[in-house]
Amino acid sequence: MPTILEKPIKKNKKPFFSSLFGNNPSFPFMQRLWKEEIRFHPRRIVIIIILTLIMAGLTALYPLVIKRALDMFKDNDPRILYQVPLLVVIVTAAKAASQYGQSLAIQGLVLVVIRGLQNKMFLHLVHTDIAKVEKEAPAQLASRFTTDALSIREAMIRVVNAFGDSITVVGLVASMFYMDWELSLIAALLYPIAAVPIQKLGKRVRRASGNMQEQVGKTAALLNETFAQARTVRVYGMEKREIERAGHSFDQLYDATLKIISGRARVDPIMEVLGGTAVAAVLGFAGWRAAMGGATLGDFSGFVAALLLAARPLRALGSLSAAMQEGISGLDRIFKMIDEPIEIIDKKEVTPLPAGQGNIKFEDVHFIYPGRELGLQGLDFNVEPGLTVALVGPSGAGKSTALTLIPRLHDVQKGRILFDGVDLRDIAMGELRSAIAYVPQDPLLFDMSVLENILIGKPEATQEEIQQVLDGAAVTSFLHNLPQGVNTRVGHGGQLLSGGQRQRVALARALLRNPRLLLLDEATSALDTESEYMVQQALVKLRKDRTTLIVAHRLSTVRAANLIIVMHDGLVAECGNHEALMDYNGLYARLVQTQDLNR
Numbered sequence: 001m002p003t004i005l006e007k008p009i010k011k012n013k014k015p016f017f018s019s020l021f022g023n024n025p026s027f028p029f030m031q032r033l034w035k036e037e038i039r040f041h042p043r044r045i046v047i048i049i050i051l052t053l054i055m056a057g058l059t060a061l062y063p064l065v066i067k068r069a070l071d072m073f074k075d076n077d078p079r080i081l082y083q084v085p086l087l088v089v090i091v092t093a094a095k096a097a098s099q100y101g102q103s104l105a106i107q108g109l110v111l112v113v114i115r116g117l118q119n120k121m122f123l124h125l126v127h128t129d130i131a132k133v134e135k136e137a138p139a140q141l142a143s144r145f146t147t148d149a150l151s152i153r154e155a156m157i158r159v160v161n162a163f164g165d166s167i168t169v170v171g172l173v174a175s176m177f178y179m180d181w182e183l184s185l186i187a188a189l190l191y192p193i194a195a196v197p198i199q200k201l202g203k204r205v206r207r208a209s210g211n212m213q214e215q216v217g218k219t220a221a222l223l224n225e226t227f228a229q230a231r232t233v234r235v236y237g238m239e240k241r242e243i244e245r246a247g248h249s250f251d252q253l254y255d256a257t258l259k260i261i262s263g264r265a266r267v268d269p270i271m272e273v274l275g276g277t278a279v280a281a282v283l284g285f286a287g288w289r290a291a292m293g294g295a296t297l298g299d300f301s302g303f304v305a306a307l308l309l310a311a312r313p314l315r316a317l318g319s320l321s322a323a324m325q326e327g328i329s330g331l332d333r334i335f336k337m338i339d340e341p342i343e344i345i346d347k348k349e350v351t352p353l354p355a356g357q358g359n360i361k362f363e364d365v366h367f368i369y370p371g372r373e374l375g376l377q378g379l380d381f382n383v384e385p386g387l388t389v390a391l392v393g394p395s396g397a398g399k400s401t402a403l404t405l406i407p408r409l410h411d412v413q414k415g416r417i418l419f420d421g422v423d424l425r426d427i428a429m430g431e432l433r434s435a436i437a438y439v440p441q442d443p444l445l446f447d448m449s450v451l452e453n454i455l456i457g458k459p460e461a462t463q464e465e466i467q468q469v470l471d472g473a474a475v476t477s478f479l480h481n482l483p484q485g486v487n488t489r490v491g492h493g494g495q496l497l498s499g500g501q502r503q504r505v506a507l508a509r510a511l512l513r514n515p516r517l518l519l520l521d522e523a524t525s526a527l528d529t530e531s532e533y534m535v536q537q538a539l540v541k542l543r544k545d546r547t548t549l550i551v552a553h554r555l556s557t558v559r560a561a562n563l564i565i566v567m568h569d570g571l572v573a574e575c576g577n578h579e580a581l582m583d584y585n586g587l588y589a590r591l592v593q594t595q596d597l598n599r
């Protein structure tokens, strides 16, 4: 799918924003935002338009009221005592009321659009290929939802306000021309002079904004890493290094932010000088004309009032392009993310989950992570239904990678994997995954209760089933130590539990799913002897009568397996049971002897 930048822009139509800002690269973004989000809120849009028109109309009335007051004053008209103050009160009150409504309506529209974008991004990230999610640090991904969303929000408010400002300016200009067309012409001729430098500044602000938002994401990722690894930082005396790293990141953030601020800050003075020049030119011309015996005091005062009233909205319009660029750079990143194609998806014609007992067959499977040279390079093995197979091998041999290919966290690049005789890629993904339970090496839990974490395995589980898995995975034995038993929250990632407890909760979850195929990435370090014993007992129950593939690090697990597959450099090096492999005296025997497999 092409990104927004690659999408063709229709040439013959010259839309409103495009004609306002010339050949502005922001337009495709705004057009897409309109098409995909804004236009779905017609009621809010209509309310904003009505209230904006009312506000602009009322603002344009002020100069006319002033003109009337001064004309009455000059003519000694007694109605000036009640008519003019009453008019001012009514116009001001009506303007304040519509301003309140307009402001609420604008904020409401902007927030609802941002929420729409956030939902879309989240939906995309939850479904997209795991490799794409893991490519960026979690905090950097999170910054799309916060920093980028905030910049879009601010830019959108400016754009919607600009619509009101444009109408106000049109109203004021109309009343200026109505009162004095000669003076109006002089003032109007000056405006286009400002357009060129302001356009240039806009481009610079956009570049700077992109850098800044990227830097915010990087800083967040760095802070996240330092805080998440607070223990390692202290124990390894990394404080100085981390302080320097963070300081460097803060410096870069400072530089990037300063660039935007200085770009933005230049816009207002340009508009100020322009406004001053307009007033000076008007005064000069009016003075010359008065000397010649021209218009009334009322006309002139009303005109100057309109000119001054127009200064604020004109200034806001002048700085709009620069302000918009910050939001555009946020939108650019969000659209790019949403547009990234998802590759691991169901085929058009999928096969339902085949009937079977859980046979897994790797046929010439190749898989290399992006940017790496080594990976699985022709992995072949067959796991008969109901058996427990241990994958062993030196670190980096590709054991965990092989496991993650089965629930299609990654797709094979060559060869195929058959599940009960059918290529994984042909099976409806939801059904495939519901037949599998996967326990990673150091399982992280959600910040919910123990029970809620377990119920992820089968949300509709009965009380009896829950009790069975609590006992089966030896969770019951530590529940009495927790303040609210099974309802105790486990903290972010499960950090309020020990490593062994976390593993048992993850096993209970897997057990509850009652999968056809169980995938275990065995942990070696998280368990003390007692927990290990408990987990082993739980595993024995869990493995019974179902196909189990374990990335094994413990000799006890390996010995209990029906078959041992020894992997080296992404290939099967040896295969057999413990005794046969020890007799063979190859890689497996060396792993056992060097205690790479713990006893």
Ligand SMILES: Nc1ncnc2c1ncn2[C@@H]1O[C@H](COP(=O)(O)OP(=O)(O)OP(=O)(O)O)[C@@H](O)[C@H]1O
Binding pocket: 134, 369, 370, 372, 374, 375, 393, 394, 395, 396, 397, 398, 399, 400, 401, 402, 551
């Ligand atoms: N997400 C990733 N992106 C890039 N390369 C990766 C990724 N995960 C693993 N690798 C690389 O792929 C290779 C195989 O890793 P894998 O985790 O499958 O090995 P393993 O045999 O399970 O090792 P261990 O026993 O240490 O867990 C290694 O060289 C590793 O550096």
